[in-house]
Each structure stands twice: as C-alpha cells, then as structure tokens.
Amino acid sequence: MRANHSIEPERYELLAGPSYSFELDRREFFQFLGAGILVLSLTEISADAQQAKAEEVGAWLHIGEDGSIRAFTGKAEVGQNTRTALVQGIAEELRVAPESVTLLMADTDHVPFDAGTFGSRSMPDMLPKVRRAAATAREILIDRAAELLKVDRANLVAADGRVGEATSGRSLTYGELAKDQTLLRTARTDQGALTPASDWKVMGRVLPKVNGRDFVTGRHRYASDMKLEGMLHGKVVRPPCFGATLVKADTSAAERLPGVTVVREGNFLAVAAPDSATAAEAAAALKAEWNTTEQPSEHELFKLLKERAEARTNSTKGSIEEGFAAADHKFSATYTVAYIAHAPLEPRAALASWENGKLTVWTGTQRPFGVRRELAEAFHIPESRVRVIVPDTASGYGGKHTGEAALEAARLAKEAGKPVKLVWTREEEFTWAYFRPAGVIEVASGVKKDGTLTAWEFHNYNSGASGIATLYEAPHQRVHYHRSQSPLRQGSYRALAATANHFAREVHMDEIAHALGKDPLEFRLQNLTNPRLRTVFERAAEAFHWGKRKPGAGRGFGMGGGYEKGGYVATFAEVSADSGLKQVRVERVVIAFECGAVVNPDMLRNQVEGAVIQGLGGALTEAIHFENGKILNPRFSRYRVPRFRDVPVIESVLVNRPDLPPAGAGETPIVGIAPAISNAIFQAVGVRLRSLPMLPESIQS
C-alpha cells in the first residue's frame, strides 16, 4: 500500500482532466433507472491546451413513469447546502415543487465524474448543468404532450408536474408523458436559455435545507455513523512524529485478543477488532519500534520557507524601479501566517467493504472520484472495481480532499475479510490530515503625496498564489509567488492563500493610508476602479456608518476587502482592545458580499456569516504549534477555535445582481475579516499586527 503524503499547496489549481471515459450505454442506463425520459447534461471542456476540446457529462436527470424526478451529480454535500441550491435549480426549470426532486450526489457508481467539491465551483458549474438538463426535460415533456394531446405546443404550459393546455383544460402528468419511454437526449450548457432571474419562483428565495429534518432528529448517517453486518472497528498505530519509519513490531499480544486482525505493511501498522474498545486495547498492546530523524520546528519555520523558496509565478507590469522612482513615499513590511487546521467537527471516517473483489467505501470527502483513484492505485485494481459513496458530510473547509481513512479502512477490511469502520480521533485529525499553508509575505510600495499608488511589489513565500494580484491600480507592479518546501503536509483550505494575500495587502494599504494621514476608505477608492468591488466597499461603509461616527476609547474601526472566485467582499470591523492586547474582542462586523444572482438568500447569508465567524479563528487565535516533527497542540483544549463567546454582532449586506450568473459563496467572504480586525486594532491601540494569528497566546484554559 502506498500512502500519498505529498499534496500540492493549491491542489485544485492543477485540475486534471476527467479520467472517466464515458460511453453512453442507453440500455444500461434504463436498466438502472427504469423507463422514462433521461437527459444528459454535457459541457464542452478544454482538457488540455494541446488537445481538442472534449465533452464531459456533468449531470443527468431522469423522469420516471411514476413521475419521479431524479437528478445525479458528482458534487458532494459538505455542509454548504449545495444539495438544496441544486434542487432549487432543477425545480425551477421543471416547474415543480422542490419536494418532488430527488438528488443523488457523490456515489461514483451512479453519478457522472466530477473533479470535486471545492473552489466555489458548484454554483457556477454544476447549477447550470442541472438546470440545463431540467430545462431540456421540460421541453421534451411539452413535445410529448403536444403529440399525445394533438395540440400546438405553443399553447402548452408546464406547471406543477403537468403539461396542459390552458384553453381546453386538458393536461397530462409528467409520469404519463414518460410512460413506456426510453428516450435519451443530451443537453449542452452553452446552448438554450435558462429561466431568467426575473421569472424565478423557486430560485432566489429562501428554501430550508431539503433534508433538514434528518439532521435535527439525529437520523442522518454520516460516514462515521454507518454500520454493516459483522463490521469490525479499525485503529491505526501512528508513528511518534513525522518522517518516522517502522523498524519492528511485536504483534503477538494484540493477536491473542479475541477477533483481532493485525496488519503490518511498510509503515502501516493497524488493527481491526469487533468493537472499538478491543481495537484500542489491541493497538495499545502492539509494541512498535520507530526510527526517527530530526524534523523541523516552528521557531525556524519562516526562515526555512524563505531558504527553500523558488520563484514559481511572476507577474510584472511596467517597471517596478520606475514606479519607486516616481514615488514620494515608500513603504515596506513583512507579514506572516501560521499553519492552521481545518478541524472539521467530524474527523476523517470511512467504512470499507470488499465483496467478490470489489471495494465499496463510504467516506466523508470532497473528492469522491479522487478518492476512488487513490484506492484503485493503492490496491492495484481498476477504478471500475472501486465504489466511493459520500453520505452528506460533516464539513471539510478544503480539508477533506484526500482519502486517508478510506485507504486505511480498506486495507484492514481486505485483511480481515470483513467490513471495517475507521474513525480518526481528534488528535489524528489534528496531526495526520493536512494544514493550511504557512507563509511569509513581503510587500513594498510607492505612493505619491496625493495618495496615488505608483509601485506595488509583493512576494508570497509558500502560502500560495490565490488572490495574489492587487485589486488596486498601480502602474508598476512586481508580484511573485515563491513555491517552497513546506516542513508540514499542507493543502487546500477555504479560500486558499487568498486569505493570507488579502491580509497582507489590505493591512499594507491601511499602513499607507495612516502614514499619509488619509482616510483608509478614501485611499482605497482613490486607487480602485473595479465597479463591483467599489460597490461592496461603499455598501459596507454605508451600513457601518463609516466616517459618520468615531470609535470610543479603546475601540477601533478597520476594513478589508477584495475579490476572488467571482465573489466581491468588503468587511468592516469594530474591535475593543486594551493596550497590552490582553482583552481583545471583535464587537461588530459589517460585511457586504456580491456573487452575481442570489440563488437562496438565507443560505447565502449563512455562508457569509459562517465565513466571518470561522475567519475569526485564523485571524486571532488558531495556530498549529510543532517541534521536531510533533504537533504540540492536537486538541480543542489547546487549539482555540471560535466559540459562542467570540461572536460579534454581524450585519451582512447581500448585493444581488440578477443580471449576472451566480458564483459560489463558500470561500471569498472569509478573506476580509483578518485585515479588518488588524486595522481596527491599530486604530484602537496603535499596535500594528502583521502576523496571523494576531493573538496566538490567547489559549483557553
């Protein structure tokens, strides 16, 4: 078994083309789905610049003889309520109530390939696909009705699961229209019209989470809740630190326990037992000897990242030397961000079962097809012999792109000849998952007396290139992302490096404004032409009453904003702080966000507010501490995430643009909160905080 422990800093930017070669087998489809009308939604994709464009099946939708409406997508529900938003889109185009739509998500045997649920792509990519399929199905139903009722199709209207003629009152249900059909059509997302936002009846409105009742009753089964007959419980014996190799293991005592299976292969050492208590006992009874070597420590982190750096992407505009020569004032500062953990409340979990050489795994992941590939590679079997099923999952925030628990459970299940469930402990999740990259950011700027930017130089070491381009007009720019060798395993995180890059840029802009004695909002707008970004800054400022009131003693106001992934955000914060920064509290936050047409305002607000609250942690207190290859704070009592007591008053201003297609909202609203807090702290107490987290010593007792 091979465990892949290298992961690209920003994995989804390296989107591989679909490994899935799809052959339309009509017979197979209808065998599985039953008779009816089936629409496959195709998108033209450019898999590789060197290759011709290919078509990819993005989603499919089936209307059965009983009138059932089932749609299939490779996206996973990870808590952002993608399921609900997609159901709204299907219901809208098919002119039916959302309750009549069933959406099957993320089951690799039964849904089309999808690269994964990340990068805020579900709304811009998958929503048009399912809507397109639904709109095409609606037109087919109208054609069928015209044929059966022998009337002009122009007089027919689809509504509430029927197609009818208003004048005669005659109508047929969708089920009647689908009866005895095995009709397969394809639809292209770039062809045909979708219902315009002005006519929306289901989209654009509040619709509660479609399967919400299952969650408030505890009935929903996450991967960690799954159970199979005869199932065993797995437990992995972890090395004492990173980079260790297994020298020897005495497994005899563990193997004497009833029903225990021990697996030792390479550095993988694990047990499976009939219950978790016996599994824990067996794991403790294994006497393992590990060979360890010296590993990096936190105190040398930023030095290491710079030493190991290589220039990766360069973006220049004009001549930076000219830009600095034209400046009346020059500024430079260094900003840092620590590694942080996603800490999804459900740790990694998987249930694996082998039957007749086929592996089925239920697991919580954002990349079901990616995990299928990992499993196929690890066990040297074709992907067709692996099925990955993702029950609606308890969050990822970019942290569940990989299938570690799935691999481990599958390896144990293979050995034991029985299904095995493996649930990582919190400590394992904090240690053996991957982190948001740490980074060093160096900024230098030049500005004229009147506040016009002339030069902008920006170097990001290791944390990533997302959101690195400046939003402000500077005629001379040098912007570099320096890839580095991270001492800890790192990967995606909600909004990726956009958080770090926006932090450095927006704090630096504040530093310039204060040095010039200019109002920070005015200074930004002076150098900003993007109309969508100007709008969110202006709308947030208005709601915050920026400039209309002054902060009281020990209070400060600050702002930060930007754009990324089709979303535009401006965040304003009011904080209270004492001069020693012992008592810092974010009192009030106003956030304006625009991501095109709003699909579901309540869920959008939920994402926006959630991003602000989650962002408080990375801004103020969250940091992974490590020494010589060991994580020093792998538990919630030592890793301080936002709690009820930390929550400020939040006012969110949703800027709706029905004239623009919807973009995602899961990520971008997080990028403005950290700089807004830093800038507000500066105004409150005159201390400039350039490192995330800003208050790392604030560990709860």
Next chain:
Amino acid sequence: MADPRPERVRSLHINGRAVTIDVRGDRTLLSVLREDLDLTGAKYGCGEGQCGACTVLVDGAPVRSCVMPVRAVRNKRITTIEGLEQDGKLHPVQQAFLDYGAFQCAFCTSGMIMAATALLNKKPNPSESEIRASLDGNLCRCGTYPRIIAAVKAAGKALRHES
C-alpha cells in the same frame, strides 16, 4: 491496561425505556450509545469534553457522553436526540433549529439541541448572554452561532406557549 475484572453494566434507562446491555462499566457512554445501541445521533468530535457534539441529557442535565463512564449513569434517566421527537412531532427546539436554518453541516446539531433543551428546561426565557454562556462548550465549526441563538430564543418562546 485493562482492569482484569472490570465492573459490568447490564441495563440503562434511555429515552423512556429500560434497555438491556452487557458492557464494561469503564466504557464511555458515547461508545455504548453509538456502538451497542446504534443511537448515532450523539457524535464523537473530540473525546475530551471540549466540543459538545456528544451531549446527551442525564436526569435532565447536559452531559458530555464522550468522557462519561457508563457505570456512572446506570440508574439515571438518559435522553438522546432520538428521544426528543414525540409521535412524529418534533420537539420545539428541533423545530426551531429547522425553521431558523441553524446549521450547515449539522454535525454539531444534536449536541446543540440537547444543550439548548437542558437550558430551556431550567430557564424558559434565557437572555442572549445566558444562551451564549450555557452553549459556549458546544462548537460549531461552520460558524452558525447567531442562528443557533435565534433558534434557542424562538424555541423558548414556543415552549412557554406550550406550557
């Protein structure tokens, strides 16, 4: 290492019913609920009583079942999320969480609802700061805290109406 003759627990009182089991008394209540009784509404989130995902009620008080040995609750009344719904009707706290969309991934929801139910049973009209203080031990990583506060207030109102 394991106690050579561990004390065993053979019955528990859960959701209004006596259930027969036969487990070691030093096991956690959470593991017994989830593994032996297939009551998976209470979740494992941290194993150190820090996140509240495993919260159940013991004689009406919120308890972190991940750190509670099962022998300690032998003669007590245990209520889990599965026991709140009555005859297909959601408990007002469950209904309020649904109405206010007080979750995203909802992994914290069972624990939140149990902690909120305990609070409202004791104090039917809590202030916002009382809600914050009594739920502070329950984590929501998706950051839906403001909605949870709104849901708890609404549930309190509904409960006061009922009684």
